[in-house]
Amino acid sequence: MINLFRIYNPFNVIWLALVLLVMRLGYIIKAPDHLDFIFVEPFTRTLVPVAYENYFSPSANILLAAVLVFAQALLLNYLINFYNLLGKPSFLPGLMFVVASSLFTPFLILSPPLICNFLILWMLFKLFGLYKTNDAKSTAYDLGMMVAVGSLIYLPFIYLILIVWIALLLFRPFDIRDWMASLFGYVTVFFFLAVYYYLNNRLSTFYTIWLPLGTRFPNSIHINQYSYLILVPVAVIFILCFFKVRQVFYKSYVQVRKSYQLLLLLFIISALAFYVKAEFRLSHFLLCAVPTAVFFAYYFLYATKRWFYEILFLLLVSSIIYFQFNTF
Incomplete structure (x- = not known):
């Protein structure tokens, strides 16, 4: 399977769709009777004058989520x-994104983090392009607006403004105007939201939007103990990936090295931002799927022992499917 996606072949799109279906088959068969879909944060709910929460049946919800993941996988691969x-073209990033987006059953349904992954991909297109940009102010402004729009959909997305600033440090000489442009972009979106609040006589409650940012970091996270078993092959792949990256890190182009540093920080910041939501949901970690897919793709592209990496990948996929059929 891995060797098939190591080759950049357009027909791999068909195989990718088949893998996507297989990775979700267990949940489609055993879909719950009801699935909630919250598209935006409560403070922007009135901006969407459509009763969408119960619009999709469980099967439609899962299938639409699969279509979005497929589109994101192709965008990431491109x-x-x-x-x-990765040093050579392949379809491994798309394959690994499909797998990473199927780790837990909450990943398989429509959710705000799933929608926000489109914004992450759009941001990465612009962030990686900063390295060869002569004037980054307009790009920084756009990136600030993207983070703001993502915050309207899913408030923890606000912390990705740190990724914008880190990218400006990594890819650009320091220029305070670039940093200010990103802030102006962010403020622009919330300025118009404040105007909307004012016109609806709700301006006095505008400050409540930011209250979750003061939430204390939790002392513990309650996750089904069997869910940790899926993370065993994930952890093994991560460890092997970092060893592989370290071997050739300083032999790579400067832009590539800085891009991997940015992806690692994106993974860390996205993961730690979960505490903003009072109600913890595993779906939050979908925000980590993009950098995870890139690191996984790097390992499987350069792994040398075929029997080992094929078995490791099979073990990961099998465990995901197994726990979809067995919820204990």
């Missing part, structure tokens, strides 16, 4: 090959 982050 992004990684366009910037040549």
